[in-house]
Amino acid sequence: MVTTDEKGPLTAKKKSVIIRSCDGDEFLVSESAAVLSTSLKKILEEKEDRLIHLSDIDNKTLAMVIAYLSTHADDGLSDDLKRSFDQEFVSGKEFDVLKYLVLATDTLQVTCLCYTVAKKMADIMKNKLVEWVRREFDIQNDYTPEAEAEIRRLDAWAWDDRQLEDD
């Protein structure tokens, strides 16, 4: 089951790794799942340590990432099933949940999930008015009205009279 690696002793047998979240909870993960994260793989290659502490990722996010890694490490599942799992995985999640996921996957370097989540976030923002984005994500507009008008005037090439949907 474990991916064979020329590095040898580490991945010789099926092993588990303990990952601790910033909330202090510990998760038992098979090594074949953990090495799908480039950062975890590096840590495992450098140290014999079986306990990895992630001081930046909370319980809820870590549990989700581990669920994803374990599914993708399962050799019994076909690629199609994994793809539909990915779609299922990101659908219906709140923007903030996605945000912590994208940060966690960026930290752990789980590229595939990072891209999927980022795409989902982009889908939420797609074709929206600037005002909508500000309101939705609580972005404080610190421009004066004059300054904002000035930017729009300077970048006139990007500010045609296009009207976007305002949800």
Next chain:
Amino acid sequence: MQAAASCKKLRTPRPKKYFVDRLSPLPNDVLHRVLSYLDFLDVVRTSVLSKRWRFVWTSVPYLNFNMDWFLKYNYNERFECLEPQIKFWDFIKWSLLLRDGSQIIKICMYSDNMMIDQLNGLIRVAARQKVQELCFLGGDYTSKELEFPRGLCETLIVLTLNLCDTIPLRVTTVFSSLQSLTLRGVHIPCDTAEKLLSNGCAKLENIYLEDCQIKDLEQIDILACNLKNLTIVNVCTCDRFWAVGSFDSKLRICAPKLLSFCYIGPVLRGFALENTISLKNVSIRLLRVPGNYQVEYKNHLLCPARFIGLNSAKSLTLSTLVVKDRKFGLSRDKKLPSLFIRLKEIPWSRRKSRKALENRSPWKSRIEDIACLSYNVKFIQVSNLDGSEFVLELVKFLLQNGKVLQKMEIMHRGGERKQKNFKELITLPKASSEVVISFPEYSQRKIPWFDRGDSDPEYDD
């Protein structure tokens, strides 16, 4: 115990419970990743969100330009064609000029009416920027060439050209970093074909060609030492796409790492797979086969001797025409565990060919297939059955000879009319005692590309 030291630090503060900006604190590279899926017009407009956002767009390395918005909001009857075009290219040029100088990784551009001169300019910018991924969707009606300068040939990793018209492509040198090549609606002159397909593109893993023309080549060589997937759909070698015998060259494939090969298109004049020991899945569907092909095209794809190289395939998918000659081209030494037969509808207007089909010698007379069928094939799937004698006989033949057959899936075309014929199949004599016959829904098992365009005639009377 703190192994986290070597783990990349999360660069944002911990989530706070109170009312706070939900987007801006993300680090720039994560923001770039999110913005990479948006139209670049939306990306540029983020500059007025707040001061934090003023220059975020200038370093986004993924650019998507889409002319749709410019067409939709600049529609003007008097300048119906040109005005949106000019604004669109204006937008592209300003977005490139006002960047902060950081590298561009990907340029994707959709426009249904491309100005080739402008596009060639954009390609030169891409070359200067050492862009890794280039994607042009849309098309134009022009005979001008798309030109790829040397610099770009060396840096590109992914190239996708999906054009409506067959636009000629000229490349200066081999694509030494290219991993994935998708060409649709492209005219590939012979020197370009040689640079792209035969030699040099050492990193190429995926090739997808559809509706392309490759002209003036006696033999098309696909030589790629790292190629894993090769799909050729309706590629021809002469001007007339839909003419009989529109592929007038030989095709030779030499790819030791090839896993999957799919060919859909006209009969080939010659075909050889060499050194394809890794091959797993093969799908072959022929279109527009001339009625007298057996006489005129002796050395064509259909001839079993030309199936060299398919020997190690794990699954073989064939359409009606390939099996209509009552042979699968399976030789004794093939170790093929799965066989898929995708029958195609023969329109009633083509009764002649239908009749010819039904009057051929019976299946059992073809003994050369039996060895492989008997001892290797474990799974057979027959799709789109219409319940005629011909296909029932085929299923009977397969069941009687498949000694190690474990599973057979039969998918019939909609309609109740002949369903009871299929139910009778379960009671037929079988060579294997373990075989399980099931009748899944056709739609659940469709193969992309292969089952597309069923209206294409496979026969030509």
